[in-house]
Amino acid sequence: MSQLDTRADPLADEIAIELVGLGKQYGDVTALNDVTLTVRRGEIFGFLGPNGAGKSTTIDILLDFVRPTGGTATVLGYDAQDDSLAVRQAVGVLPDGYHLYDRLTARQHLEFAIASKGSDDDPVELLERVGIADAADRKAGGFSKGMKQRLVLAMALAGSPELLILDEPSTGLDPNGAREMREIIRAERDHGATVFFSSHVLEQVEAVCDRVGILRNGKLVAVDTIDALRDALGTDARLVLTVQSVTDDVIDAVTALPGVADVHADSETRLTVTCAPETKTAVMHAVEVAGETIVDFDIEETSLEEMFAAYTTEDDTDTSSKDGEAEPATPSAGGEEVRA
Numbered sequence: 001m002s003q004l005d006t007r008a009d010p011l012a013d014e015i016a017i018e019l020v021g022l023g024k025q026y027g028d029v030t031a032l033n034d035v036t037l038t039v040r041r042g043e044i045f046g047f048l049g050p051n052g053a054g055k056s057t058t059i060d061i062l063l064d065f066v067r068p069t070g071g072t073a074t075v076l077g078y079d080a081q082d083d084s085l086a087v088r089q090a091v092g093v094l095p096d097g098y099h100l101y102d103r104l105t106a107r108q109h110l111e112f113a114i115a116s117k118g119s120d121d122d123p124v125e126l127l128e129r130v131g132i133a134d135a136a137d138r139k140a141g142g143f144s145k146g147m148k149q150r151l152v153l154a155m156a157l158a159g160s161p162e163l164l165i166l167d168e169p170s171t172g173l174d175p176n177g178a179r180e181m182r183e184i185i186r187a188e189r190d191h192g193a194t195v196f197f198s199s200h201v202l203e204q205v206e207a208v209c210d211r212v213g214i215l216r217n218g219k220l221v222a223v224d225t226i227d228a229l230r231d232a233l234g235t236d237a238r239l240v241l242t243v244q245s246v247t248d249d250v251i252d253a254v255t256a257l258p259g260v261a262d263v264h265a266d267s268e269t270r271l272t273v274t275c276a277p278e279t280k281t282a283v284m285h286a287v288e289v290a291g292e293t294i295v296d297f298d299i300e301e302t303s304l305e306e307m308f309a310a311y312t313t314e315d316d317t318d319t320s321s322k323d324g325e326a327e328p329a330t331p332s333a334g335g336e337e338v339r340a
């Protein structure tokens with residue numbers, strides 16, 4: 001830390017974003033309710049939640065566009081309210097409702113963004129990173145929605161920010177654009193940046209995020225990897241096995257295993273087993289011990305949609321905060337739910 005460094009937190013080099021007991025009331029509307037969350041440096045963190053859950057409000061507080069009514073938000077070690085200028089200097093932002101100047105070219109937008117970050121980036125190199133270098137000298141007014149989105153992302157990358165905050169970055173992008181967005185996000189993380197982004201596009205989140213936080217009615221209801229959240233739901237997986245021959249011995253051996261809910265012989269060579277996710281390996285082992293060779297297998301997990309619904313629509317009675325810490329609770333779905 002330099003002498004001018006106003007960061008108070010000694011863990012500022014490890015933590016990118018820290019929310020402690022964050023709350024926001026709009027009159028009678030509780031937009032955020034006692035949210036406690038830590039995003040580590042170097043991770044890609046997905047912020048999920050249905051409409052009105054509080055995602056934009058959180059991002060607006062991080063950037064000091066909105067003041068919280070409770071708790072604190074720290075960004076790269078800076079208090080989001082007291083040190084908002086330092087935060088904006090260090091962070092690259094793709095906001096929800098961005099504004100571009102129709103009469104300015106992409107290059108001019110980049111020159112402005114680069115100057116405001118005090119950096120010496122090459123505008124065209126940044127436009128290349130988002131795939132619109134060909135349009136460097138075209139006016140933004142004529143851009144498609146996807147091109148505008150890429151231009152704003154290029155502006156967010158100016159000055160190689162330590163943290164990228166992206167509000168719904170896939171909006172307006174076609175499937176190719178969404179894939180390129182994922183590649184850009186990964187590349188920025190590989191260069192050492194932390195990426196915090198909100199999204200409704202669950203596939204996008206699963207494909208790219210190290211961890212996710214799920215908001216529901218202003219409360220943080222789960223924080224973990226997608227795999228861990230899915231496993232924690234405890235919903236059965238379906239294991240489809242192709243073997244040389246489905247014998248009675250195989251069916252009996254698999255049926256006898258704890259955690260197996262159903263065994264069905266689809267044909268002489270195909271067996272479908274419905275079982276707890278952690279039982280899959282035991283099923284395959286039992287088939288082999290019963291003398292069969294597994295030729296092929298396929299696992300059908302809980303879909304992302306099912307998982308999202310389980311975390312965002314279930315009974316809300318057991319999520320009240322006792323101490324403001326994000327600590328494991330026991331959701332009815334069985335996940336690593338946090339009281340926030």
Ligand SMILES: Nc1ncnc2c1ncn2[C@@H]1O[C@H](COP(=O)(O)OP(=O)(O)OP(=O)(O)O)[C@@H](O)[C@H]1O
Pocket residue numbers: 026029030031049050051052053054055056057058
């Ligand atoms: N300026 C405001 N005045 C009053 N209520 C507001 C204001 N901004 C947000 N809210 C309310 O706060 C809650 C959270 O809104 P927020 O925009 O943060 O949700 P979100 O998760 O970003 O939703 P979406 O996915 O639809 O963008 C909602 O109930 C919303 O109506």
